[in-house]
Each structure stands twice: as structure tokens, then as C-alpha cells.
Amino acid sequence: xxxxxxxxxxxxxxxxxxxxxxxxxxxxxxxxxxxxxxxxxxxxxxxxxxxxxxxxxxxxxxxxxxxxxxxxxxxxxxxxxxxxxxxxxxxxxxxxxxxxxxxxxxxxxxxxxxxxxxxxxxxxxxxxxxxxxxxxxxxxxxxxxxxxxxxxxxxxxxxxxxxxxxxxxxxxxxxxxxxxxxxxxxxxxxxxxxxxxxxxxxxxxxxxxxxxxxxxxxxxxxxxxx
Amino acid sequence: xxxxxxxxxxxxxxxxxxxxxxxxxxxxxxxxxxxxxxxxxxxxxxxxxxxxxxxxxxxxxxxxxxxxxxxxxxxxxxxxxxxxxxxxxxxxxxxxxxxxxxxxxxxxxxxxxxxxxxxxxxxxxxxxxxxxxxxxxxxxxxxxxxxxxxxxxxxxxxxxxxxxxxxxxxxxxxxxxxxxxxxxxxxxxxxxxxxxxxxxxxxxxxxxxxxxxxxxxxxxxxxxxxxxxxxxxxxxxxxxxxxxxxxxxxxxxxxxxxxxxxxxxxxxxxxxxxxxxxxxxxxxxxxxxxxxxxxxxxxxxxxxxxxxxxxxxxxxxxxxxxxxxxxxxxxxxxxxxxxxxxxxxxxxxxxxxxxxxxxxxxxxxxxxxxxxxxxxxxxxxxxxxxxxxxxxxxxxxxxxxxxxxx
Numbered sequence: 001x002x003x004x005x006x007x008x009x010x011x012x013x014x015x016x017x018x019x020x021x022x023x024x025x026x027x028x029x030x031x032x033x034x035x036x037x038x039x040x041x042x043x044x045x046x047x048x049x050x051x052x053x054x055x056x057x058x059x060x061x062x063x064x065x066x067x068x069x070x071x072x073x074x075x076x077x078x079x080x081x082x083x084x085x086x087x088x089x090x091x092x093x094x095x096x097x098x099x100x101x102x103x104x105x106x107x108x109x110x111x112x113x114x115x116x117x118x119x120x121x122x123x124x125x126x127x128x129x130x131x132x133x134x135x136x137x138x139x140x141x142x143x144x145x146x147x148x149x150x151x152x153x154x155x156x157x158x159x160x161x162x163x164x165x166x167x168x169x170x171x172x173x174x175x176x177x178x179x180x181x182x183x184x185x186x187x188x189x190x191x192x193x194x195x196x197x198x199x200x201x202x203x204x205x206x207x208x209x210x211x212x213x214x215x216x217x218x219x220x221x222x223x224x225x226x
Numbered sequence: 227x228x229x230x231x232x233x234x235x236x237x238x239x240x241x242x243x244x245x246x247x248x249x250x251x252x253x254x255x256x257x258x259x260x261x262x263x264x265x266x267x268x269x270x271x272x273x274x275x276x277x278x279x280x281x282x283x284x285x286x287x288x289x290x291x292x293x294x295x296x297x298x299x300x301x302x303x304x305x306x307x308x309x310x311x312x313x314x315x316x317x318x319x320x321x322x323x324x325x326x327x328x329x330x331x332x333x334x335x336x337x338x339x340x341x342x343x344x345x346x347x348x349x350x351x352x353x354x355x356x357x358x359x360x361x362x363x364x365x366x367x368x369x370x371x372x373x374x375x376x377x378x379x380x381x382x383x384x385x386x387x388x389x390x391x392x393x394x395x396x397x398x399x400x401x402x403x404x405x406x407x408x409x410x411x412x413x414x415x416x417x418x419x420x421x422x423x424x425x426x427x428x429x430x431x432x433x434x435x436x437x438x439x440x441x442x443x444x445x446x447x448x449x450x451x452x453x454x455x456x457x458x459x460x461x462x463x464x465x466x467x468x469x470x471x472x473x474x475x476x477x478x479x480x481x482x483x484x485x486x487x488x489x490x491x492x493x494x495x496x497x498x499x500x501x502x503x504x505x506x507x508x509x510x511x512x513x514x515x516x517x518x519x520x521x522x523x524x525x526x527x528x529x530x531x532x533x534x535x536x537x538x539x540x541x542x543x544x545x546x547x548x549x550x551x552x553x554x555x556x557x558x559x560x561x562x563x564x565x566x567x568x569x570x571x572x573x574x575x576x577x578x579x580x581x582x583x584x585x586x587x588x589x590x591x592x593x594x595x596x597x598x599x600x601x602x603x604x605x606x607x608x609x610x611x612x613x614x615x616x617x618x619x620x621x622x623x624x625x626x627x628x629x630x631x632x
Contacts (some may be wrong), residue, residue: 046432098624131439132432139602146612153619160623198373213615216608225601226431 001092006104013074017111020067024112024144025119027063028137028223031056032123046130050225057221064144065217067112068151075105076159102156109148117141120223135224146216154213176203286360299356305331306340307385311347312354319347322374326381330418331389333552336561339363339391345384349377363388386418392564393417409563412454412571413545420549421542423597430594434497435538437489442595446588451488453544454537455572455583483530489538496525498536505532547590551579554586 031053079087087097120137129135158166180199187199208214298313302320305327311319323345334340343363346356350371358364367384369377394410421429430438433452440448450456486495499505499516505528506513515524529536537544552559555578562578572583579586 046434050428050432095624098620102620102623130432131434134601136602139605142609143602143605146609149616150612150619153616153623157619157623210607211611213612216612219604219608220602222601226428226598 001096002100002103005100006107008078009075009101009104009108012077013071013108016070016074017108020063020070020112021115023063024067024116027056027059028116028120028123028140029126031223032127046133049130050133050222053222053224060140060144060221061147061217064147065151068109068148069155071105071109071148072152072155073159075101075156080159098160102153105152105156106149109145109152113141113145113148116144123223129224133224133226137223140221140223143216143219143221150213150216282360289355290357306334306337307343307345308341309345309347310356310358312351312356315348315351319349322349322378323347323381326378326385330382331385333557334389334560335558336564337389337392338564339388340385343388347381383419386416389418389560390416392560408567408569409548409571409574413548414541415545417545417549417552420546423546423593424599426543426546427594427597429540429543431598433538433540433543434494435489436491436494437538441591444591446584446591449587449591450583452538453547453587454535454539455575455587457485483526486526486529486536489536492522495529496520496522499525499528502532505529546594547575547587548578550590550593551575551581551586554579554581554589
């Protein structure tokens with residue numbers, strides 16, 4: 001069952017994975033581009049190098065989340081098109097079907113993660129690391145994989161639901177944002193507490209701080225650091 | 227073009243050769259000639275300044291008349307600040323400013339810069355003109371209708387900026403007073419905006435210097451040297467942060483070879499030259515020998531003769547030590563900081579903190595090293611948390627309503 005679902009997912013996404021693999025492989029190389037090698041005078045500007053590199057670091061979590069979302073939605077694409085007839089006709093429990101489908105997606109997520117791991121190692125080998133700095137290609141690849149899997153799981157769960165459920169869920173989230181933004185000012189006039197606390201910002205902070213789901217995105221994405 | 231501009235331009239032109247040629251080998255007669263030229267121009271500059279002051283006084287008189295007719299002002303004090311605000315808003319302004327002062331600056335017992343300033347505070351309502359005499363330093367704290375926390379952040383920054391004047395107080399070099407207190411030259415960044423200790427650790431770890439590496443390995447003397455403290459140069463000058471006067475005109479004088487070799491490996495000295503192309507300005511052939519041919523002697527000569535101390539640690543790192551000294555000194559520390567602008571940085575640090583310099587630097591090193599965190603130390607807890615959420619989302623996927631068949 002797992003192999004069949006893996007093959008189906010692969011057929012669905014194989015061409016879409018090409019740009020994902022290229023991007024994952026190339027991003028570490030872009031990050032170290034211009035750092036030079038040998039005695040090119042870069043070591044004295046180690047802090048400046050790190051600061052300039054930080055400008056590229058946001059792309060790692062963005063790329064990971066994008067690939068995870070694409071993998072998740074593509075997992076359910078054919079099911080949605082054909083009204084889940086195939087899935088419902090199979091002599092397996094829903095738990096088994098969803099589990100194998102999810103594992104197939106996890107397996108395919110290893111491909112761009114591996115591409116990033118290779119790219120990171122090549123990037124590190126192509127430059128001279130200034131004294132005081134260390135390269136972390138393995139850690140970067142692992143964090144990238146976790147972020148990808150997280151978004152895959154989230155959107156996989158959204159994709160598994162009915163359209164009605166998904167629309168309701170997204171509407172609730174959007175409504176919370178809108179009402180929270182408008183209502184906070186109104187509540188601040190009634191309760192001093194809301195003068196100091198912004199509901200939306202506090203909510204976002206809950207999501208990205210532990211134990212929120214997106215904490216993995218806010219960690220250190222540096223390929224080279226102290 | 228105003229007379230002041232012409233006179234100032236002439237003064238700068240006369241002074242620039244002194245700056246350019248303040249290096250070994252320049253005939254002293256030439257320097258004396260140029261100084262004489264500066265002395266000749268000085269009365270013209272003073273005359274132009276007097277004329278400008280007269281014009282500004284007339285402008286201020288007009289502003290005073292305009293403001294007096296339109297604005298009623300409440301004046302009150304918060305901490306060391308004298309605050310001006312439109313009439314009727316004093317209570318509101320006082321609450322905010324007291325909170326900011328008590329939270330951030332309650333340890334400040336004395337500050338000439340703050341005491342001489344007049345803080346104009348307005349928030350939200352349309353701005354009304356408040357007159358402040360020109361001899362008093364107006365600090366404008368006028369904000370549109372922004373969030374309270376954001377506004378209080380601006381207020382804090384504004385007060386910190388004014389406090390920074392105590393450390394960086396500028397005097398006109400033409401009147402033969404120090405251009406800047408020693409401690410301000412040694413730690414020019416605003417101590418109230420000191421960076422986090424983690425950031426300081428990162429800067430220290432990434433400083434390519436023998437002294438920096440030895441400092442992290444536990445050598446307190448190396449830390450002091452890398453901070454530019456306790457330096458004894460070969461020509462007998464005590465320390466490197468002497469007050470700037472008319473004679474030295476702001477250029478600290480050459481660094482000696484012994485110090486450079488203490489601080490940097492030969493390769494690192496060569497890279498210092500490569501990353502400072504301005505060194506080619508007056509010794510272009512020597513610069514080429516260093517950069518293109520890799521001649522170490524040429525590199526060292528450029529560094530020794532340059533107008534720079536080449537102290538390994540960045541000013542932000544030095545400022546962190548000053549911040550630690552103030553923190554340890556408690557209430558009254560700020561007042562001691564500005565007691566005597568001619569004190570060397572070493573004397574200031576001991577005077578402010580009440581501790582021996584070696585002990586203070588050791589404490590600083592411990593604080594820096596303690597701030598070290600593994601670059602990817604959060605990966606495992608982040609990964610574990612992400613795994614839990616993945617399982618949760620998987621469970622939600624299984625529980626989809628689509629799958630409820632009876």
C-alpha cells in the first residue's frame with residue numbers, strides 16, 4: 001500500500017520537485033557567494049559577512065514551507081478531483097490509508113532536504129571559513145527537513161478535510177485576525193490591559209514561541225556561525 | 227556664500243595639510259606655518275560666528291512672540307528632566323515619563339546634559355508651538371498617534387541620546403579644550419543601547435586577533451589589550467586615549483609595531499591593510515608592495531603610520547565593558563562617569579565601578595563567555611516540538627469529517 005501511494009504521489013509531483021530540488025541545492029551556494037576563498041581578505045570582516053549572510057537566511061524557512069505545502073496539496077490533488085472514490089474503494093481503514101499517504105509524502109520530502117544537504121556541504125567546501133566561525137551544513141539540513149515536514153503535515157491535514165471544513169477553518173482564522181485587530185482598540189478603551197497587550201501580536205507570538213507549532217521556523221538558520 | 231562659510235572653508239583647507247602630513251617625516255616648520263595660518267583665520271571665524279548669533283537671536287525673538295500668543299505651557303520635572311507640555315496635558319505626560327524614567331534611568335543621579343535640556347513632550351494631538359530659549363537645549367518628543375509602547379520606546383531612546391552627550395560632550399578645539407572626553411573616544415557607542423551579551427560574544431569570537439583568541443581562552447591581560455586598555459607604547463606614551471587638543475587635532479598618533487605584533491598575526495595585519503584601501507592615500511607605492519607583492523614590512527609600515535589605533539575589539543565591545551562598569555557601580559555611577567573628562571578610560575572604569583580594572587575585565591570576560599550558546603543548540607528541542615505537532619496534525623488528518631462513514 002505504501003509503495004503504491006508513494007508511486008502515485010511521485011507521479012503527481014515529480015516535475016514539481018525539479019525546481020524545489022534546484023532551489024534547495026542552490027540556496028546555500030547563493031548564501032556563501034562572494035565570501036571568497038583562500039586569503040582574500042574576508043576573515044577580517046567575519047561579522048560583516050555574517051550580517052550580510054543573514055539577509056538570505058529568511059529564504060530557508062520560506063522555501064521549506066513552500067515545498068511542504070506543495071507536497072501536501074499535491075498528495076490530495078487527485079483524490080479531490082475524483083471525489084475520493086479510489087480511496088473509499090480500497091479495502092483499508094482510513095487510518096491505514098492516511099498513514100501510508102503521509103509516509104509517502106514524508107519520503108518525497110527527503111529529496112529536497114537531501115539536495116539542500118549536498119548544496120550546503122559543497123558551499124562550505126568552496127570557501128575558507130574565517131577563524132572563529134564554524135559551518136553547520138548538517139544542522140541546517142535537519143532544520144530544513146523539520147520545517148518542511150511540519151508544513152506538509154499541517155496542509156496535509158487541511159487537504160484531508162472537506163472543502164466546507166477547510167473554508168470554515170480558514171474563515172475563522174481570517175476573522176480572528178480582522179476582529180482582533182479592530183477589537184483590540186475598542187477593548188483598550190474599556191480595559192487598560194488591552195492598552196498594553198495587542199491580541200494579534202500576542203497570538204502570533206504564541207505560535208512562534210514554544211510550545212507553538214512554528215517555533216522551528218524561528219531558530220538559527222545560519223549555515224556559518226560562531 | 228556667507229562669511230562664516232568662507233572662513234570655515236579656509237580654516238579647513240589650512241588644517242587639512244596638517245592632518246594629511248601628521249606622520250613621521252613631515253617637516254615641523256611646515257606644521258608651524260600652517261598653525262600660524264589657522265591663528266590668522268581665527269578672528270575671522272569668530273566674527274562670522276558673532277554675526278550668526280546675532281541673526282539667530284533676532285529669529286528667536288520673533289518665535290518667542292509667536293509662541294507666547296498661542297501656547298499655554300505646563301512645566302514639570304521628572305527625574306532630572308524638565309518637561310514642557312501644552313497646558314492641560316501635564317498629568318498624562320508625567321505618568322508616561324515617570325514610568326520611562328523609573329524603569330530605565332532611575333540610577334542616574336547627575337547628568338549635566340539632561341539637566342540643561344528642555345524636553346518638549348506632545349503625543350497624539352495636533353502639535354502646538356512651545357517656545358524654548360536658544361541657550362537651552364530643546365529635546366523634541368513630539369509623536370503622532372502611535373501605540374503607547376512604541377511611543378515609550380521613542381521616549382527612552384530620546385533620553386538615552388541626551389545622556390550620551392555627557393560621555394561625548396563636544397568642545398570646540400579652537401578654544402583649546404578637549405574635543406571629547408577620553409572615555410567617549412574609547413567607547414563611542416551609546417551605553418544605553420549596549421548590545422546583548424550574545425551579540426558581544428559573537429563579535430569577540432569573530433574578531434581575528436591573537437589577543438581576542440587568548441582572551442576567550444582565559445587570558446585577562448589579553449582581554450585588556452584587545453580592549454585597548456593599559457597600553458604602554460614604545461615611545462613612552464601612557465595609554466592611547468589622550469585628550470584631543472589643538473596640538474594633536476584629533477589624530478591619535480601612530481600605533482607602534484610591538485602592539486601590532488601583540489594583537490595580530492602577520493597574515494591578519496596584511497588583511498587589515500587590504501580591507502582599508504584608504505591607507506593607499508599617502509603611501510600608494512607602499513600599499514601596492516603590501517597588497518600586490520605581499521611584502522610584510524610594507525604592510526606593517528602602513529599600519530604603524532596610519533591614523534588609527536587598530537585596537538582589535540570593536541567599539542561596541544568596548545562599550546559593553548563600560549555598561550558593565552556602570553551596572554556594577556550602582557546609583558551614582560553615572561555621576562562618577564562624567565566627573566573628570568580628562569581621566570583615561572582605565573581610570574574611568576575603576577572610578578565608575580569601584581573595582582580594580584583587572585577584576586572588572588575578568589568579570590566582563592566571564593559575562594561574555596557565559597553568553598555563548600551553541601549556534602544550533604535549539605535544533606533538538608525545536609525538532610522534538612515540531613515532531614509533536616506533526617503527529618497532532620496527522621491525527622487531525624485521520625479525523626477528517628470526510629472519513630466518517632456511519
